[in-house]
Amino acid sequence: NITGKGKRSPNWGPTNFAVVPQDNEFHCRGPKCQKLLRKKTGESRQHDYSTDLMFNFVNKVAAKIKKTHPDKTVSTLAYSGYMTVPNIKLDVNLAVHFCWEQNRSPEFSKGYKKQEKYLREWAVKNPPKGLYLWLYYTFPHEQAYNGNYHCFPGFFAHTIGKQFKLFHDLNI
Numbered sequence: 001n002i003t004g005k006g007k008r009s010p011n012w013g014p015t016n017f018a019v020v021p022q023d024n025e026f027h028c029r030g031p032k033c034q035k036l037l038r039k040k041t042g043e044s045r046q047h048d049y050s051t052d053l054m055f056n057f058v059n060k061v062a063a064k065i066k067k068t069h070p071d072k073t074v075s076t077l078a079y080s081g082y083m084t085v086p087n088i089k090l091d092v093n094l095a096v097h098f099c100w101e102q103n104r105s106p107e108f109s110k111g112y113k114k115q116e117k118y119l120r121e122w123a124v125k126n127p128p129k130g131l132y133l134w135l136y137y138t139f140p141h142e143q144a145y146n147g148n149y150h151c152f153p154g155f156f157a158h159t160i161g162k163q164f165k166l167f168h169d170l171n172i
Helices: 031-036 051-068 110-125 141-146 157-169
Strands: 016-018 073-078 094-100 131-135
Touching: 031 051, 051 073, 051 094, 094 110, 110 131
Parallel strands: 016 073, 073 094, 094 131
Antiparallel strands: none
């Protein structure tokens, strides 16, 4: 909870182990790995390109952690090239954080609608240790700060209200 005074989720803190690849597409070059990558379509950020590779790997890690440390939870991201839901059963020891990169974009935009669809699919998949959100409220301020310029603060009050209703409806 926000105050820090309530009961803390057992999935976080010293019982949680995060497994997330670097933020790039420098994947394993071996033939087994390459078979798990999907064909590139030319889309600049193809959200299903490495889904199978990533979640097969994370699942194996979660299964091994569960055997050696049954009190630990493995968490990972659904992000960038592995944002879509994998076609495998997720290990019972796995939590997923959906990175909604377009959450502050206009809700009628193509990217927003596509990522909202992915989020809904993740909610149906219902990762065993929970589905969580990684939202991007620091933009555009973060880009302006890093670029040493001023910007008008991002404002999307109507959209964020709809998002929080969606999160509630999806039990996130």
